[in-house]
Amino acid sequence: MELSKPSDAARRGAAVVSDITRRERDIAGGVVRVVLMGALVLALLVLVVLIVDVVTGGWSVLSSSLGDLLTGTLGSKPETSGLSQAIRGSFYIAVFVIIVAVPLGVAAAIYLEEYASNGRFARFIDINIRNLAGVPSVVYGILGLTIFVKMLGSITGPDSNGRSVISAGLTLSVLVLPIIIITSAEAIRAVPNGIREAGFGVGATRWEVVRSHVLPYAAPGILTGVVLSVARALGEAAPLILVGATTGFLTTGESYLPSSLQERFTALPIVISTWSGRPGVDWRSSTSAAIVVMLAIVLVANAGAILLRNHYEKKR
Amino acid sequence: MRRKGDNMDADLNIETIGGTRVTTTQQDTMGSSPSSPSAVFSVRDLNVYYGRFLAVRNVDVDIIERKITAFIGPSGCGKTTVLRCFNRMNDLIETARVEGDLQYRGIDLYSANVNATEVRRRIGMVFQKPNPFPKSIYDNLAFGPRLNGVKKKNELDDVVESSLKRAALWDEVKDRLKASAMGLSGGQQQRLCIARCIAVEPDVILMDEPCSALDPIATARIEDLMQEIKKDYTIIIVTHNMQQAARVSDQTAFFTTEVNSVSDLRTGVLVEFDATPKIFSNPSDERTEAYVTGRFG
Numbered sequence: 001m002e003l004s005k006p007s008d009a010a011r012r013g014a015a016v017v018s019d020i021t022r023r024e025r026d027i028a029g030g031v032v033r034v035v036l037m038g039a040l041v042l043a044l045l046v047l048v049v050l051i052v053d054v055v056t057g058g059w060s061v062l063s064s065s066l067g068d069l070l071t072g073t074l075g076s077k078p079e080t081s082g083l084s085q086a087i088r089g090s091f092y093i094a095v096f097v098i099i100v101a102v103p104l105g106v107a108a109a110i111y112l113e114e115y116a117s118n119g120r121f122a123r124f125i126d127i128n129i130r131n132l133a134g135v136p137s138v139v140y141g142i143l144g145l146t147i148f149v150k151m152l153g154s155i156t157g158p159d160s161n162g163r164s165v166i167s168a169g170l171t172l173s174v175l176v177l178p179i180i181i182i183t184s185a186e187a188i189r190a191v192p193n194g195i196r197e198a199g200f201g202v203g204a205t206r207w208e209v210v211r212s213h214v215l216p217y218a219a220p221g222i223l224t225g226v227v228l229s230v231a232r233a234l235g236e237a238a239p240l241i242l243v244g245a246t247t248g249f250l251t252t253g254e255s256y257l258p259s260s261l262q263e264r265f266t267a268l269p270i271v272i273s274t275w276s277g278r279p280g281v282d283w284r285s286s287t288s289a290a291i292v293v294m295l296a297i298v299l300v301a302n303a304g305a306i307l308l309r310n311h312y313e314k315k316r
Numbered sequence: 317m318r319r320k321g322d323n324m325d326a327d328l329n330i331e332t333i334g335g336t337r338v339t340t341t342q343q344d345t346m347g348s349s350p351s352s353p354s355a356v357f358s359v360r361d362l363n364v365y366y367g368r369f370l371a372v373r374n375v376d377v378d379i380i381e382r383k384i385t386a387f388i389g390p391s392g393c394g395k396t397t398v399l400r401c402f403n404r405m406n407d408l409i410e411t412a413r414v415e416g417d418l419q420y421r422g423i424d425l426y427s428a429n430v431n432a433t434e435v436r437r438r439i440g441m442v443f444q445k446p447n448p449f450p451k452s453i454y455d456n457l458a459f460g461p462r463l464n465g466v467k468k469k470n471e472l473d474d475v476v477e478s479s480l481k482r483a484a485l486w487d488e489v490k491d492r493l494k495a496s497a498m499g500l501s502g503g504q505q506q507r508l509c510i511a512r513c514i515a516v517e518p519d520v521i522l523m524d525e526p527c528s529a530l531d532p533i534a535t536a537r538i539e540d541l542m543q544e545i546k547k548d549y550t551i552i553i554v555t556h557n558m559q560q561a562a563r564v565s566d567q568t569a570f571f572t573t574e575v576n577s578v579s580d581l582r583t584g585v586l587v588e589f590d591a592t593p594k595i596f597s598n599p600s601d602e603r604t605e606a607y608v609t610g611r612f613g
Binding site: 117118192194195196197198199200201202203204205208212213216217 | 403405408410433434436437438440441442443445447448449450459460463464509512513515516
């Protein structure tokens with residue numbers, strides 16, 4: 001082998017330097033980067049515009065008479081109308097979802113993932129639950145009207161023809177049930193099988209494995225589903241209209257007693273859609289303020305659930 | 317009482333062997349009685365299916381009390397499948413089906429009145445990948461005893477301490493029992509899993525390639541530990557590592573795969589079961605010899 005001359009080496013060295021320092025533009029990569037970032041900016045921008053719009057629109061009410069807005073009742077004048085009944089209705093609906101739909105949905109998910117055999121029937125059920133999650137909410141409203149308002153009216157609201165917060169809560173529970181089942185089943189499926197085997201290996205029964213290991217591990221994922229469901233239930237208006245939410249006046253419902261669950265009701269999205277149709281600047285301000293109140297409530301509920309989720313995640 | 321049951325069991329097995337098995341090799345090595353009174357498990361003609369696929373066929377082994385039995389063989393030969401029959405872990409796989417006779421201290425493990433959960437309390441398992449519960453070290457060990465009804469804190473403390481000591485882990489973790497088990501190293505996690513297994517005071521410990529995810533130092537510690545606990549426990553270990561089988565075990569079963577010429581599916585078969593020194597120095601079957609000398613697999 002011939003030894004290379006020092007001058008050759010120097011020339012090659014210079015070539016390497018020019019190669020690796022050459023500025024070559026990756027045009028396609030740059031375009032993709034800009035497009036992706038643009039998508040993100042656009043999405044955030046829409047959200048920001050929305051929030052700025054409602055906050056500025058409702059600012060006159062929020063800054064001067066927030067207390068009246070929160071404590072007042074439905075009325076015919078914007079300056080005296082308030083959201084107390086709507087907040088109460090939405091609160092009860094959320095409570096119904098949490099105490100009816102969450103346990104039912106989680107239980108169904110546990111059965112599907114841990115107990116049911118993995119045959120064709122299970123797959124059929126799984127596909128159908130996924131489809132149910134995509135059914136338009138108006139359809140659930142019809143279901144609620146038929147079952148909870150008409151058929152079970154004597155239980156859900158003897159004095160209100162079934163058009164009560166019980167009917168509304170049950171209807172929205174049915175509406176979010178598929179979401180809870182799907183998210184819980186996914187969280188349970190994500191539990192490493194080694195954990196189950198370890199439990200069985202020391203002689204635990206299936207239920208002991210599920211209770212002590214699978215559910216604690218799946219809890220953060222399940223809570224994510226709960227957050228989504230409650231937020232969805234708080235924001236739905238269409239099924240509530242069918243179930244008979246009041247848009248005008250609520251003569252009763254001053255009391256916070258459980259008996260009022262059978263009386264006529266209203267909820268935040270209903271009030272917002274009603275007020276938005278009324279003429280005049282004052283109604284418009286009240287509507288914006290009501291939207292801000294609803295967003296704040298959803299945010300607080302979500303923040304609570306996220307804190308709870310982080311708590312469980314840390315324990316993993 | 318147990319002895320009486322075992323004798324009956326032995327009679328029964330000799331009959332089956334006389335009737336059906338010719339190729340089995342354990343008669344000449346395990347003495348004239350294949351299930352001597354010290355046999356914890358006696359397996360005859362075991363076939364395991366996944367759905368319609370025959371995964372392992374015609375397995376005959378006797379597991380002797382307080383000895384270490386190693387299952388060796390190439391990947392896919394059914395070692396783990398057979399191991400998981402011993403504590404009915406295969407029940408958890410829906411399609412798995414077990415045929416044949418698997419006696420545990422004279423009881424047919426697969427008879428209808430046997431409770432699989434109770435079986436697993438007596439026949440513990442250590443898995444290939446360390447799988448501590450994502451909980452504290454203390455709770456990992458206390459889970460099994462709690463299932464068995466140990467509730468008093470001082471009793472649980474005692475079980476936790478003695479199990480960790482037996483698994484040679486106590487000195488490393490005694491100051492952080494409340495810390496998460498996930499913070500331990502891989503080797504420590506595997507010893508924790510062995511301790512968790514010991515904590516329920518099993519009769520037999522099944523180990524499914526317990527060192528395959530560990531470095532040589534951690535492996536050596538687990539092997540030492542096996543020698544230590546074998547005084548009290550019967551151990552069956554599945555291993556890819558022939559040196560490990562040669563080092564730790566008293567008897568060895570060599571499995572291999574046979575390819576079905578029609579379906580092209582691979583079925584595991586037991587080639588030879590004998591005392592470990594014999595398997596490694598003077599095997600009867602040429603396939604075993606090829607494997608242990610490194611010419612195959």
